[in-house]
Amino acid sequence: MSAEPSESLSDAVSRIPPGSSVATGLALEHAIPFAAGHELARQGIDDLTLIGPISDLLFDQLIGCGAVSRVRAAWVGNVSAGTGYRFREAVENDEIDVENHSNFSIALALRAGALGVPFLPTRSLLGSDVFAESDCFEAGTDPFGGEEVAYVPAIEPDWAIVHAQRASPEGDVHLWGNTGIVDPAVGAAENVLVTAEEVVDPETIHSDPSRTAITREQVSAVVECPWGAHPSPVAGHYNRDNEYYLRYHGATDTQAAFDEWADEWVYGVDDREEYMRGVDADLSITEPTVAAEVRYGQ
Amino acid sequence: MASEAYTPRELMVSAAADEIEDGDTAFVGMRLPLIAFQLAVSTHAPDSMAVYESGVVRDGPADGFIHTMCDLPNLNRAVSTTGMLDIMSRLQRGDVDVGFLGGAEVDRYGNLNTTRVRAGDREIRLPGSGGACDIACMAGRTVLLMPHESRRFVEEVNYVTSPGHADDGSGRENHPAPGGGPDALVTSKATFGFADGKLFLRSVHPGVDREAMLADFPWEVRTAPEVGEGPVTTTPEPTAEELDLIRTFDPDGFWT
Known part of the structure; x- marks a missing residue:
């Protein structure tokens, strides 16, 4: 079994039914699949149960978009600024159900799911x-x-959504930098959607098998999605857009203000390319580190 | 050095860094500890290591400002970038010497609340535990950091996100959590220790009125001489070298 090639992020995300449990933001503040998250909101896929460790902004945004019924997580907010106002208000108004975890307990719950043990x-x-x-x-x-x-x-999510540096069309994935709870979540999930900065030739994956974090039989869909994690950073590709986090904090303290924000950044764009035209920040890698050569061979 | 020469948060970073001993493995989370570890490893604790729950292991400062543990300067030239279970396993095995925690509320036993607080009739939801509960339960010792505001010091926290000591004077003896529990509280006005599982005043920051500072607590805070821990001292000001380093790690004063 391998991933079904997806034409677009829109096609891939449309396979996630309303009412699904979705684990995402699994590498903590690193490589958060914001593009896929925004596509969930654009397609109106709602009644979601979101599963994660800390969520730096993405859960707050999906709650603000009305897509969420339940959260099973250790922390929901904005790491640069603290409060996530949409999460806070939804809890205080009893609009979502929250299962409070610690980071370790959510990691263990997913590891139990991945191991196939009950707890x-x-x-x-x-x-x-x-x-x-x-x-x-x-x-x-x-x-x-x-x-x-x-x-x-154990927690066994219906879907895990992961953003990575590169993947083959078959669904073999290279991911580097810190990975948080990507590994247990992918192991526990029924389906995995991968967005990648680059879709690469399978030979690239085979050249460095120790870099492979996810293999094809775990993956349901792969989509090439450059800048798919903005405003979060992706090792080797781009830095954190901290100003974006601060502006979000300042612009979403009421639902009406959030709706304006979402009209601009979520509903007002068709795809990631159009979204990125609105981003005015230099996030480029200024001091690239090239790893020492790794040799395999026979 | 005049007290205007540094900010209260720069002093907190300096005091927090002092809590890291050379050779320690420190569990570092959000905000000020991100700067405090870099200061400690650059000065008195060159053989200390930092572990971050996102899966980062470092043995030196980042070459660039970090808003979060996952900012690329913190990943770049790390010792290891791995996953959370690797880091939490070290913590659960008892291999983490010191962890840093913040909180909206703290009580005399060092119980911390970062989940929900009351403000009149309203209950305000906060972000939650993150890794704080795990660090509080299992680190060898913890250092608590918070702004000095009277509303944060309470008889009983509204929610125990991160457990402190038992309330029977036994510290962690009669408490189910395996780690050593709170060892210090650093506020923007003073530093405190814990004896018999309860808070005591250790030092007052320069220029702070001791009696007014203590009046921010709803209980009578014990002092170091009352628990046999020597005199209450004045917290050392950050040295010129420390300030230079803090301003290198946080050039725009984002956290400090």
Whole structure:
């Protein structure tokens, strides 16, 4: 099995039905699939359950667009500025259901899903209200040593959406820089959508197999999407557009203000190319680091 | 050096950096600790390492300003860029010496709240834990950083996002979390330690009125001599070298 070639991001995203659980923003502040997220909103795919560790802006935007019913995450906001106003207001108005996690508990939940086991134990959470106030976790006892542990149940998302530097048309993916919880989420998810800065010849993937983070049988769709993670950074491609995060914070403190923002940046553009015409920032890599040559061979 | 020569947050960064010992593995999160680790590893703790929950391991400062742990200067020439489970495994095994935490509310036991606070009738939702709960539970010791504002110091936090010490004076003895718990609180006016699992005043920042500062707490804060930890001192001002470094790491004062 391999990925079905997709003509466009629009085609690929249209395969995600309303009501799906979607894990994304998995590399934390790095390589966030904003282009795919905005396409979800443009297509009106709603009633989503969003799953992630920290979400730097993208969950806030999808909540503002009315696409979200439930969030299972450790943190939702804007790392440059703190508050995500659309998340805050939706919680305070009881418009979305939130399952509070820590970063480790969401990572373990997805790892359990990837391993095909019902839960994993941890020494984290104990003594916190993340644990005490949640009906997600259970207190347990190590059957061998008798110590108290917390049980974290498996999460198996319907979809994981990942942005990467390069992928082959078949769906083999090179991803580098920090990866957060991409690996457990891809392993746990039923379907994986990959957006890549470049779609490359399979030979490029085969030349450096240790760089391959995702293989084709896990992937449902691959789309070439340059700048698909803006305003987040992508190692080797572009820097974080911090001003964009600050302007978003200043421009979305009410729903009406957010709607204006979304009309410009989400609904007012057809695709990523048009979106990027609105970005006026030099995010280029100024000091490229080229890795030492890696040899395989036989 | 006149007190106008540095900002309160520059002093906090200097005081936070002092909490990193040479050879430590430090768990670094958002905001001021991003600068504090770089200061420590550039001065008194050259053999310290930083781990970041996004999956970054570093042994030196970034060559460029970082807004977040995933900004490219923090990834560039790192020791390792890996995944979260790698980093959290180190934490759970007990291999992280010190972790940094912030909070909207803190109580005398060092319980921290970053999930939801009350303001009159309204309950305000905050971003949540991120990795803070994990760090609080499992780091060898934690250092808490927050602006000095009376509303942040409470008898009981509204939500325990990041657990502190047990409330029976046993510290972490009778507490289910395996790590050492809070070891220091650095505010914009003073630094505090923990003895028997409860807060005490360790030093007052230069130019700060001690009694007015202590009046920001709803309980009578113990002082270092009361817990046998020597006199209350004046927090050292950042040295010229430290200020130079802080302003190199944060040239526009974005965080400081």
